[in-house]
Amino acid sequence: MTLLPTVSRRTLLAGLGGLALAAPALLRPRPAYAALTGRPFAQPALDAGRTEAGRRVFDLAVAAGRHQFLDGVETATTGINSAFLGPILSARAGDALRMNVANGLREPMTLHWHGLHLPAAADGGPHQEIAPGAVWSPEFDLRQKAGTFWFHGHQHRKTAEHVWAGMAGVIRISDNEEDALPLPRTHGEDDFTLVLQDRRFDPAGQMPYDANMHDRMAGMQGDVMLVNGLASPVLDADAPRLRLRILNGANGSFYRLHFADDRVFHQIASDGGLLGAPVAMRDTVLSPGERAEFLLDLADGATAQLRAEAFGAEAPVMGSAGIREVMTFRPKAARASAPALPARLAEIAPPPKATGETRSFMLSMSGMGMVGDFLINGRQYDHARIDFSVPLGAAETWIWENTTPMIHPIHIHDVQFRILDRNGRPPAPKEAGLKDTVLIGPGEKVTLRMRFDDYADPVHPYMYHCHILEHEDAGMMGQFTVV
Ligand SMILES: [Cu+2]
DSSP: OOOOOHHHHHHHHHHTTSSOOSOGGGGSOOOSSOBOBSOBOOOOOEEOOEEETTEEEEEEEEEEEEEEEETTEEEEEEEESSSSBOOEEEEETTOEEEEEEEEOSSSOBOEEEETOOOOGGGSOSTTSOBOTTOEEOOEEEOOOOSEEEEEEEOOTTTHHHHHHHTOEEEEEEEOHHHHTSOOOOOBTTTEEEEEEEEEOOOTTSOOOOOOOHHHHHHOOOOSEEEETTEESOEEEEOSSEEEEEEEEOOSSOOEEEEETTOOOEEEEEETTEEEEEEEEESEEEEOTTOEEEEEEEOTTOOOEEEEEEOOGGGHHHHOTTOEEEEEEEEESSOOSOOOOOOSOOOOOOOOOOOOSOEEEEEEEESSTTSSSOEEETTBOOOTTOOOEEEOTTOEEEEEEEEOSSSOEEEEESSOOBEEEEETTBOOOGGGSSOBSEEEEOTTOEEEEEEEOOSOOEEEEEEEEEESSHHHHHTTOEEEEEEO
């Protein structure tokens, strides 16, 4: 981490109101290389693993790489089985899995399976450190609904740096319920995975993790928008309707997604799987860590330009009118009509009835809004402290309140939770399904319900934390056991 002249920056920012509202991009040297835009859309390799004694086994090799984001230069990265990012792992609900994670870096790392319900010792959080040169091979069953999940580095105090370099990938899970629905599901034909991230580059075309005070406040952000490591790619689409599985894999950026022509699209899945019915929308916000699946109709033959508008904490970086061009969908032909939308999707049970404790979580910042501590219930993460234990099988109510002037996307390991209310009102339809990451705006109070089934372990904890990775690394995290 580069140490910028913090004293003078602190003085400068304090003079601007203390909330780091300065535009640090203006203070940086101008990069010498332009983003290589307009290349054909591409996805990470689809990897269905191999079968070994009835298990689906994935081999994941984490290593340094070089990837071309910019015209005329290669950038040093971290990748998993490739130069930047990892494969799209394809598996089926009910599978018995083994993940062989080989750490080819010169430093310790972990790999966390975000959104999966699994034993804490297999979770890949900060306690499952993999030494340089070592292989970690957790085994667990996929007790999930069909959906789009992901995996990423979660090393103690290094999560942000590792993900920034490229240590992340996608998991797509299928099941019988999803199979039976008339939805696009042919990878690369009508079903596409988009990992959205933004990055900034130094004058040498590199993307060192050089978080300054503003980055530690707002989360590291950049001016180059990437889809699967490509800047503003173009997809020539044959199919009249596409399914888009979108992951916000950014460190700190919230993306307000919409199309340039303001067209209607439909959300069909949230973090943990399909919604009860498609939800029509013209825009939607994805927080860091969140996934959603959408249907995009291209039957009219018109080009669709996906954009991500500045939202929340990134507005100061992008400017209030900041628009990022994400990618272009170019239909090869117009069609007479789009296929009918399914009226119903998954069967969503009501949230479980409370059988256990109600817990309160207060998000706050210390230091008068200056850089420093991001807290949950007044405390920073302590690697040696288990914050509480949940009895196995309990359905608990967790109430989150945000007293800070920033948005925080809260992620809870092990479970898919349900949102009972947001500020006393029922959740919007797009938030009424299975969630593992939830946006909590300034002054908001969000009530969650979840049940802790299957995996009691008094020793190994699960994490709950802000998914602005700089906040997580600064201590906005806690840990619990299921006993
Ligand atoms: Cu946060």
